[in-house]
Amino acid sequence: MTKQSIIFSPVTRLSGLLSVEAIIENGRVAEANASGTMFRGYEWIMRDRLVTDAVYLTQRVCGICSLAHGAAASYLLDEIYDSELTENAQYLRNIMFAADFLQNHIRHFYLFSLPDFARMPDRPPYLGQNLTDARLGFSDNERLVGHYFEAVKAAQESHQLLALFGGKAPHQHSFVHGGVSVAPTADKISQALALIRSIGDFVKSRMVPDTELVARVYSDYYAIGVTPPRLLSFGLFKFGKMNENNLWRGGVVSDGRYTLPQAQLINEDITNSWYVSGQEKGEKGEDYLPDPYKPHAYTWIKSVNYTGLPYQVGPLARMIINGFYSGGTSTMDRIYARTLETLLLTELVLGWLNKIKPGPPPINQKKTPVKNEATATTDAMRGALLHSAKIQDEKVVRYNIITPTVWNFAPKDKNGNRGPVESALVGTGIPRSDMLFTILGRTIRSFDPCISCATHILDLKKNVEYEEVF
Amino acid sequence: MEKEEFVRLCQSLSCNNNHELTRAILPVVGEYLALPNKSKLPVIWIETNDSGDNNIAFMNTTYPYLDQVFAEMIDLLYSNTFMAAQGSDALSILEQASLMYKSKFVLVVEGAVPVKDNGLYNIIAITEKGAITALEAIRQLEAAAGHVVAIGTCASFGGPSAARPNLTGSAGVRDVLKREIINVSGCPVNPDWFVGTLAHLLMYGRPELDSLGRPVLFYGFTVHRHCQRRSYFDRDDFASKPGDIECMFSLGCMGPRTGADCPYRQWINHVNWPVKANTPCIGCTNEDFPDGSTPFFTTLPEKSEKDEEKKSTSLKET
Numbered sequence: 188m189t190k191q192s193i194i195f196s197p198v199t200r201l202s203g204l205l206s207v208e209a210i211i212e213n214g215r216v217a218e219a220n221a222s223g224t225m226f227r228g229y230e231w232i233m234r235d236r237l238v239t240d241a242v243y244l245t246q247r248v249c250g251i252c253s254l255a256h257g258a259a260a261s262y263l264l265d266e267i268y269d270s271e272l273t274e275n276a277q278y279l280r281n282i283m284f285a286a287d288f289l290q291n292h293i294r295h296f297y298l299f300s301l302p303d304f305a306r307m308p309d310r311p312p313y314l315g316q317n318l319t320d321a322r323l324g325f326s327d328n329e330r331l332v333g334h335y336f337e338a339v340k341a342a343q344e345s346h347q348l349l350a351l352f353g354g355k356a357p358h359q360h361s362f363v364h365g366g367v368s369v370a371p372t373a374d375k376i377s378q379a380l381a382l383i384r385s386i387g388d389f390v391k392s393r394m395v396p397d398t399e400l401v402a403r404v405y406s407d408y409y410a411i412g413v414t415p416p417r418l419l420s421f422g423l424f425k426f427g428k429m430n431e432n433n434l435w436r437g438g439v440v441s442d443g444r445y446t447l448p449q450a451q452l453i454n455e456d457i458t459n460s461w462y463v464s465g466q467e468k469g470e471k472g473e474d475y476l477p478d479p480y481k482p483h484a485y486t487w488i489k490s491v492n493y494t495g496l497p498y499q500v501g502p503l504a505r506m507i508i509n510g511f512y513s514g515g516t517s518t519m520d521r522i523y524a525r526t527l528e529t530l531l532l533t534e535l536v537l538g539w540l541n542k543i544k545p546g547p548p549p550i551n552q553k554k555t556p557v558k559n560e561a562t563a564t565t566d567a568m569r570g571a572l573l574h575s576a577k578i579q580d581e582k583v584v585r586y587n588i589i590t591p592t593v594w595n596f597a598p599k600d601k602n603g604n605r606g607p608v609e610s611a612l613v614g615t616g617i618p619r620s621d622m623l624f625t626i627l628g629r630t631i632r633s634f635d636p637c638i639s640c641a642t643h644i645l646d647l648k649k650n651v652e653y654e655e656v657f
Numbered sequence: 658m659e660k661e662e663f664v665r666l667c668q669s670l671s672c673n674n675n676h677e678l679t680r681a682i683l684p685v686v687g688e689y690l691a692l693p694n695k696s697k698l699p700v701i702w703i704e705t706n707d708s709g710d711n712n713i714a715f716m717n718t719t720y721p722y723l724d725q726v727f728a729e730m731i732d733l734l735y736s737n738t739f740m741a742a743q744g745s746d747a748l749s750i751l752e753q754a755s756l757m758y759k760s761k762f763v764l765v766v767e768g769a770v771p772v773k774d775n776g777l778y779n780i781i782a783i784t785e786k787g788a789i790t791a792l793e794a795i796r797q798l799e800a801a802a803g804h805v806v807a808i809g810t811c812a813s814f815g816g817p818s819a820a821r822p823n824l825t826g827s828a829g830v831r832d833v834l835k836r837e838i839i840n841v842s843g844c845p846v847n848p849d850w851f852v853g854t855l856a857h858l859l860m861y862g863r864p865e866l867d868s869l870g871r872p873v874l875f876y877g878f879t880v881h882r883h884c885q886r887r888s889y890f891d892r893d894d895f896a897s898k899p900g901d902i903e904c905m906f907s908l909g910c911m912g913p914r915t916g917a918d919c920p921y922r923q924w925i926n927h928v929n930w931p932v933k934a935n936t937p938c939i940g941c942t943n944e945d946f947p948d949g950s951t952p953f954f955t956t957l958p959e960k961s962e963k964d965e966e967k968k969s970t971s972l973k974e975t
Contacts, residue, residue, distance in 0.1 A: 196783040199736075199743045202709040206783045224780035224788070226771075227706055228824040232817065237952040243939055244947060247817040250710025250845060294716065302741040312733040315742035315750050336724040339716070343926070346717050350925035354934030356717070357710040357845055358941075361899075361934045368899040368935040378928075477824060479777035487778075548900030548935060624744040639709045 189213060195624060198631055200299040202251045203638025205596075207627065208485070211617055216627070219605075219612035221596050223488040223638040226461070226477055233586035238267065238556075238578045239364070241586065245574065246358045248588065249639045251294075253357040254287040254349065255567030256588070259574040262430050262563035264364030267578065269557040271428045276366035276549035278539045281424045281434075282379070283349050283362055285532045285539075289386055290345035290356075291568040292502075292529040295635045296394060297338035300522065303629045304401050305331045319622045322404050331400070334393045341389040348382040348536075351375050366550035371543045380540050387533035390526075398526035402519050405629075412518030412611040412630035417441045418504035419493060419594065421448060421564035421571045424535075434535075437564070437571075438508040439493060445508070448493070450562060450573065453589070456490040459483065459598040488638075490597040490606060491589060499607040500570025500594040501634065502528040518611070521633040556581060567591055569635050595634045608634055660861045697729070698859045699762040701754055701798065702736040705791035706779045706818040706827050707768030710845035711809035712738045718848035719926045731855060734762070737781070748782055755801050763858060764802035766795055769811040769818035770833045773826025792833065799834045804858055806839045807831070808851055813840035813871070814944045821948055831870065839863070840870040844941035849922055850875040867916065869944055875922075880912035880938050883920040900935045909954045911940025 189212070196206035204225045210218040229248050233241060241260040246253040258280065265272065272280075305328050306321050307313035323331065346356040352369045353359030361368040369375075402409075422437030439446045457464065461484045462475040478484075492498070499516060503524040506512035512527055514520040562575035570591030577584045597606030605613065611630050617623050704712070716723050721730065733739055734754035735747065742750055754762065768791070771778035776792030783789070799805070807830045810816035819827040831838045839858075841851050854872050857864040864872040881887065886904045889895070895907035906913070915938055919930040931938050940950045952960065 194783055194785065195744045197737055197744070197747055197781060199740050199747050200738065202712075202738070204704065204737065204779070204781060206780070208783070222783070224783070225706055226778045226825060227818050227827070228822075231822055231824055232820045234822075237954075240951045240953050243953055244817070244951070247708050247710070247844060247947070250708040250713045253708070253710060290713075294713075298716070298739065307741045310727075310732075312727065312736055312739040313741040314734070315740075315746045317742060317746050339723045343717050343719060343722065347925045347928055350929045352929075352934070354929050354931040354936060355924035357708075357713050359934075360931040360936040363899060363936070366900075370900075477778070479774050550898070550900040552898060624746065628743050637709070639707065 190217075193623060195627055198628065198636070200302065200632065201636040201638070202249070203636070205631070205636050205638050207612070207631065209612065209627070211623075214617055216612050216615045216617065219609045220485045220598065221488075221606070221608050221612075221631075222486040223592070223596060224486075225638060226487040228477065230586050230588060233583050236583055237581055238576055238583050239264065239581070241574070241576065241583070242363050243358065243360070245586075245588065249590070249637060250357045251291055251637055251639075252287065252568045254284055254353070254359055254362065255565065255572055256574070257359060257362055258284055259563050259565050259572050261362055261364050262425065262565060263561050263574050263576055265430055266561040266563065267556045267558050267576070268364055268553045270365045270553065271551065272366055272430065273549045275371055275543055275546060277426050278543045279352055279367040279369070279371060279549065280362050282536055282539050283353050283359060284424065285536045286345050286349040287356070288532055288568050289529060289536075290342045290349070291635075292525050292532075293338050293342040293345065293390070293394065296398065296522070296526060296529075297335045299635075300632050301331060301335055303625065303632060304405060305335075307332060307335075317621075317624070319619070319625045323400075327400060331397050334397055337389060337393060341386050344382050344386050348379050348386070351379055351382075363550070363552070365552035366548070368548050368550050370546065370548045372545055376540055376543060376545070380537070383533060383536045383540065387537065390529050390533050394526055395530055398523060402523055405519065408519040408629065409515065409517045411615055411626070412521075412633060414499050414516045414607045414611045415497075416443070416516055417496060417498045418507055418516070419448060419498040419500050419571055420504045420508050420566050421573065423505060423566040425565070435505055435509050435566075437566070439498070440504070440508055441496075450564070452494050454492050454495065456492065456600040458490065458601040459485055460489045461487055462489070486596075486598045488596045488598060489593055490600040491593045492597070492600060492604070497597055497600075497604055497606045497610070498594055500566075500591045501525075504570060505566060518630045518633040525635070569637055570594055592637055596636065596638070696732075698731045698855055699754065699758040700731045700733050700765055700855070701751065701762050701802070702733060702738070702765040702767065703781060703791065703794055703798070704737045705766060705768030705770050705781070705795070705812070706825065707809060707811040708817070709738070711767045711851075714843075714845035714848050715808070715851055717925055718852050721852065726852060730852070730859060734758070745784070748784065755798055759801045761803045762801070763855070764795070764798050764805045765808055766805065766812045766830045767808045769815050769827035769829060770795060771825035771827045772833065773824075778825035778827075795830065795834065799836060804839060804863065805830065805834060805836060806841060806854060808841050809846050810842045810844045810941060810943075810946050813838075813842040813869075814946070816844060817947055838870055839866065839872065842869070842871060842876070842942040843917065844946060847919070847922060847924060871916070871942075875918055876916040876942060878916065878918065880915045880917050880919055880932075883918065884912055884932060885920055886932060896935070902935065905932055905937040907956060908937045909939075909952065909956055909960065910937035911943065911950050911957065912938045913957060915940040915943055917942045
């Protein structure tokens with residue numbers, strides 16, 4: 188019997204700061220604690236500000252998926268101010284949203300994930316790579332590394348497409364409640380078409396075959412990093428005057444059974460998170476207060492569950508729920524589903540650009556709120572995202588955000604249930620000690636970690652009236 | 658190339674899409690590298706409390722693109738975002754690099770630094786000996802660094818990470834370290850401002866800084882001064898809603914008191930910027946962003962009134 192505790196810190200090539208501590212017993216991971224080690228308290232920041240500040244301010248929660256927060260906040264404001272969206276507004280919104288997905292997925296696969304599978308050049312920032320399980324042949328390796336550098340441009344072009352309509356990126360300006368403030372004109376549409384064709388070529392000729400090659404050469408990762416078969420998505424790409432339709436449906440899949448997600452079945456747990464325990468969240472709706480000294484806690488990320496169980500969110504959940512993919516829930520399934528989604532997105536953007544009719548900025552903002560509270564859901568790049576707000580005289584009384592990271596990187600809850608990442612790590616075989624970081628790094632990154640997104644707290648129950656959100 | 662010429666190029670060639678600026682600079686950087694005893698700029702990049710938007714903005718650099726920056730301009734020795742090394746291997750590189758390039762490396766800090774509760778709100782790594790907070794890490798690297806560059810508004814002044822009520826006691830690097838900080842603010846930073854600052858450090862050393870420690874060549878004039886819609890302002894012709902073509906002052910534009918060259922530099926391969934997108938500038942490069950800019954869609958004089966109100970209420974309360 189050998190038992191050893193190890194620290195994997197920092198886990199690099201991701202957004203934010205993450206550490207993993209694990210127990211290795213007889214060459215297998217027996218336990219794993221994933222720690223998000225940064226906290227900013229974003230919901231507190233939203234308090235007492237005008238709710239119309241939410242679109243620009245909540246984008247600052249996360250730099251790599253900022254538009255997703257802007258979108259969720261815009262949907263929330265659409266409901267509060269009773270917006271009526273035009274077709275052009277929805278096409279433009281979805282084009283920008285998809286463009287931000289494209290930059291994220293391309294950057295994740297090449298800049299963050301590829302160095303887990305290919306040997307990088309021997310110069311900064313690739314020194315000390317220590318890839319202890321490199322299996323690609325010389326020419327395949329060189330080709331994929333070449334594509335890493337081509338990916339730099341394809342991802343930049345994705346943000347350029349977004350900025351054509353959005354003003355800048357990250358933290359775009361035009362996708363706000365009531366529509367989009369930029370006019371779709373022939374010049375912009377043709378520039379966007381040129382960009383999406385170039386991005387699409389890259390995805391088809393590089394990213395898809397590269398993913399297939401990695402999946403073939405490292406096919407054992409279809410049996411590594413397997414999570415329980417519980418997947419959740421809030422749906423993606425809204426259409427209709429009132430944002431009432433999702434192009435990609437949301438859903439909850441548990442052991443192959445599909446149901447519609449209901450927000451009132453979402454619960455939170457702070458047993459192992461650095462927040463004050465036993466705190467009463469009374470009438471005033473006090474948010475959880477941070478407690479960095481809390482004994483036994485190990486992360487700033489809270490645990491969130493659906494009907495008491497952890498759920499995995501992200502491209503894999505979306506692809507399976509929408510019937511585009513029928514694989515399992517392993518490390519390689521997550522990587523493959525993300526690339527598949529990237530390919531589908533390039534085709535969607537091309538289609539939407541061809542459907543827009545040139546015209547004035549498709550925006551109509553109403554001035555008077557018709558509701559004092561609302562909940563908006565969508566999927567972000569990494570999975571299900573929820574914003575909810577309670578307001579008084581247009582000022583935020585409470586603002587709550589549940590990000591995808593809170594689902595995937597959830598610590599153990601009070602019943603000892605592991606979140607998706609921790610359950611994916613437990614059971615992983617580590618044949619040699621020098622392979623530890625390589626093997627664990629592949630599985631952790633397959634979730635596309637973003638810890639910036641987790642740097643806040645949430646409190647659903649006491650302050651928002653729930654109805655079914657779909 | 659003389660320094661004056663470089664500054665002139667930065668200011669005059671940034672207004673078109675033909676990348677004359679970067680085309681003009683790249684070969685010069687190359688020439689510089691070819692000279693004996695000169696090398697690429699060694700960089701150690703520490704991410705602290707931020708949203709990661711500044712490293713994404715950096716990835717959006719064009720001419721030079723990111724791969725060209727890595728190949729030709731900087732040796733990015735430590736970066737949580739980009740480095741291939743991981744775990745303790747990454748920390749060993751940090752240690753070695755800070756010794757080997759002592760007083761030569763540029764310390765880039767991305768994000769505000771929480772100081773409350775001994776900085777426990779931001780831990781950059783955990784070792785057998787315990788947690789290394791961002792506060793400890795940058796204080797340890799302070800003396801060894803040749804220059805310190807704060808990338809983005811959080812690192813420069815606190816930014817959104819330090820917005821009220823600032824539970825974590827987050828502060829800009831200038832309030833945590835005792836030496837000069839080159840602040841390259843923006844939420845996020847425009848990649849030209851950051852890569853241009855690195856280019857200046859590489860070729861000419863410390864750039865001229867304004868009173869907020871920012872390179873004058875990027876932040877020297879207000880957005881208002883160079884705004885394409887200045888003529889509307891001068892004729893009191895104001896927008897009534899986002900999407901309008903008139904001056905955005907009526908919608909809360911912060912241009913008149915925001916130093917940045919957005920109107921002529923623009924964003925993401927220089928294609929657009931917030932006012933061109935028919936929305937107000939929200940003053941993201943400012944010392945008091947975001948608290949001084951919210952409510953975003955309320956006019957500047959009214960925002961300040963609200964500030965005064967807040968101050969007087971809080972005085973009454975205390």
